[in-house]
Amino acid sequence: xxxxxxxxxxxxxxxxxxxxxxxxxxxxxxxxxxxxxxxxxxxxxxxxxxxxxxxxxxxxxxxxxxxxxxxxxxxxxxxx
Amino acid sequence: xxxxxxxxxxxxxxxxxxxxxxxxxxxxxxxxxxxxxxxxxxxxxxxxxxxxxxxxxxxxxxxxxxxxxxxxxxxxxxxxxxxxxxxxxxxxxxxxxxxxxxxxxxxxxxxxxxxxxxxxxxxxxxxxxxxxxxxxxxxxx
Numbered sequence: 001x002x003x004x005x006x007x008x009x010x011x012x013x014x015x016x017x018x019x020x021x022x023x024x025x026x027x028x029x030x031x032x033x034x035x036x037x038x039x040x041x042x043x044x045x046x047x048x049x050x051x052x053x054x055x056x057x058x059x060x061x062x063x064x065x066x067x068x069x070x071x072x073x074x075x076x077x078x079x080x
Numbered sequence: 081x082x083x084x085x086x087x088x089x090x091x092x093x094x095x096x097x098x099x100x101x102x103x104x105x106x107x108x109x110x111x112x113x114x115x116x117x118x119x120x121x122x123x124x125x126x127x128x129x130x131x132x133x134x135x136x137x138x139x140x141x142x143x144x145x146x147x148x149x150x151x152x153x154x155x156x157x158x159x160x161x162x163x164x165x166x167x168x169x170x171x172x173x174x175x176x177x178x179x180x181x182x183x184x185x186x187x188x189x190x191x192x193x194x195x196x197x198x199x200x201x202x203x204x205x206x207x208x209x210x211x212x213x214x215x216x217x218x219x220x221x
Contacts, residue, residue: 010130011200012218045218053198056132072130072198078213079127079158079199080111080170080190 003067016042032061049076081155082138098175105179107186111170121206130198141192149185151176
């Protein structure tokens with residue numbers, strides 16, 4: 001069953017996607033599946049040093065997505 | 081306290097907020113925008129943050145520092161938006177009864193902030209290129 005997911009893109013991922021956010025309908029089960037789905041669309045880099053947050057909390061790549069989740073993929077950070 | 085700011089930081093104000101009569105030491109760290117990185121000449125920077133998670137993670141770091149080292153107060157403010165050379169990008173302040181723990185806590189906070197808080201830095205170079213710092217390998221799809 002398709003889920004509605006809210007996505008926000010930052011830094012290099014925003015550059016690749018050409019937008020800062022979007023809502024999508026997806027069959028992806030896990031955060032990792034979703035990232036692979038988006039990679040097809042936007043030529044995102046490999047997961048490598050990426051992290052993922054769901055509903056403003058860090059989660060593992062095997063996190064099972066729920067309808068309505070806010071998902072943010074986090075490229076290597078560079079504060080300071 | 082951890083916060084993000086899109087305007088110039090008032091370090092006097094930040095410092096005064098950590099005043100405490102039980103403290104004999106105050107340590108501050110300031111991160112400034114440098115004119116070079118990895119052999120490239122930098123002209124300016126842009127910081128971007130995932131605010132909701134950055135504030136949560138930043139606050140967790142401050143709490144860890146206060147728990148781990150016996151300091152009284154600690155705070156960190158990070159700039160977002162466009163910055164020029166020499167601008168203050170991040171400020172960390174710690175007050176403690178004694179200096180040793182203040183130095184350690186200050187070091188802990190800036191190191192953890194750089195590693196964990198979702199803030200990104202886009203550098204604009206003299207040669208016209210630009211790039212996201214720490215993301216050299218990210219360009220390859």
